[in-house]
Amino acid sequence: MSTRGEFGGLGIVISMRDGQLTVIRPMPNTPASGAGILRGDRIVQINDESTLNMPLSEAVNRLRGVPGSRVDIWISRRQPSGQWAPKRKVQLVRAVIHIESVEHRMLEANVGYVKINSFQGNTHEDQVRALADLHRGNMRGLVLDLRDDPGGLLDQAVRVADTFLTRGT
Numbered sequence: 560m561s562t563r564g565e566f567g568g569l570g571i572v573i574s575m576r577d578g579q580l581t582v583i584r585p586m587p588n589t590p591a592s593g594a595g596i597l598r599g600d601r602i603v604q605i606n607d608e609s610t611l612n613m614p615l616s617e618a619v620n621r622l623r624g625v626p627g628s629r630v631d632i633w634i635s636r637r638q639p640s641g642q643w644a645p646k647r648k649v650q651l652v653r654a655v656i657h658i659e660s661v662e663h664r665m666l667e668a669n670v671g672y673v674k675i676n677s678f679q680g681n682t683h684e685d686q687v688r689a690l691a692d693l694h695r696g697n698m699r700g701l702v703l704d705l706r707d708d709p710g711g712l713l714d715q716a717v718r719v720a721d722t723f724l725t726r727g728t
Contacts, residue, residue, distance in 0.1 A: 663689035678711030
């Protein structure tokens with residue numbers, strides 16, 4: 560899944576915080592964001608099982624699944640008073656979640672910035688779209704950021720390099 564760049568799921572980044580399964584970030588335009596799931600929400604139950612003492616990997620496996628299939632989650636949200644609201648049920652339909660392997664933006668003086676997070680099956684295509692977007696903004700220079708990139712698919716790394724190199728290995 561880490562190199563395909565897509566999977567069937569809900570579109571949330573989760574982690575264990577204070578022993579609770581917690582939403583770190585809902586991804587935009589996904590079932591989770593569409594249902595109003597927010598950063599900091601606690602997922603206290605998945606279908607019929609409590610998430611208390613559930614390993615993170617097991618929770619991830621229960622949330623992922625075939626696109627079009629349903630999953631019920633119960634969330635609790637911190638109120639402005641600091642108290643946690645009673646859990647409420649949210650029924651979600653899993654979808655194909657596309658993970659962007661490339662981030663980009665324009666810096667000062669029309670210098671483009673492209674960060675490659677990992678070399679997945681869609682990295683070259685994402686990079687081509689990012690460069691096209693930056694060129695529309697009259698890009699005069701480019702920073703290609705590979706920091707913290709754990710690697711991935713060699714063919715994608717070669718295709719990205721071929722964008723910038725005219726010859727040689």
